[in-house]
Amino acid sequence: MSTEHDLRRLIDELAEGRYGLTLVNQRQHALQSALLAERAGESPDFILAALLHDVGHMLHTLGESPAAEGIDDGHENIGAAWLANRFGPAVSEPVRLHVAAKRYLVATESDYAAKLSDDSVLSLKLQGGPMSEAEAAAFAALPHADAAIRLRRIDEAAKDPDGVTPDLSHYLALMPASV
Template sequence: MINDVMADIEQLFQHFGDKTYGEACSQLTHAISSAWHAQQQQAPQSLVCAAFLHDIGHFIADQRQMAGLDQWGHVNHDVIASDWLQQQGFPASVYLPIRYHVQAKRYVARTMEPSTLSKASFQTLQQQGGPMTDDEALAFERLSGFAEAIELRRYDDLGKPCHTIDVSITPWLALTKQVLIGN
């Protein structure tokens, strides 16, 4: 089963990793850049894995040609990814931050200048409901996994613009497999 899951993940990156969904770099480069930043900040391995896989819901939606897919990807890519990763046997420490990383963007957007977001992030923020209200923010702060979702969001933002790094997927797939085996 683990080898099948890993083959599916690799295949998704092979088929859809070159897409940009409106960003300045490919999704593969963004995934690796986000994970690299998490690793450099000595995040737990599960959060590094989450940083690598956080946008895989776009690929799943693209593969399945799901309604709601547009030039920016899929508006519900967070939930699509989280549900799929949970079904594949990943631990909550991977799929919950992914589930909440869009909400984390809405939370963080309450206090930031819109100009700090990439064009694609600004556009998708509008699709995702805009910045959170105070009541939404209070409810979000109470969720299990809130802190990890905020950290994942930070790594997501650090992965844009994509920095020049080694874009070999091999070490990130190996890390992902270790996290999956460890569950």
């Protein structure tokens, strides 16, 4: 099966679920993330990363709200591994690091925690809470840390219950022809 076929199944069918989100379903969250990246003038790879940053939620079998049951689903690693088989690191690495970027931002920006939605606050605890100073320094030195931080800011903004976006086809057109 092609990557496009897989993504249509994951985003258009499975992403009806809320998967821990409170205000929007995963498809809306994915499309709003991609649109915010597009509006910010980001590259096609980054827009794909934004579209697919939570694909790991659709790939695991832990149910729709593992965080509510005290389980960290590790969706950033599940999603990044899946993406790394299909795209380059400019797509998979910001996805792998987007949870770490939240832990980084909470540790380094005094007002960031107050901006988090309820679902992000709940999952933050399970994901290890704010980074220590040493963890934050190590994170900031990673090659894709900046992209992960930009992605994480988009992630938090992409939960608008009234958001209007292009459909999935608009973003799948950004995929390299080779996948």
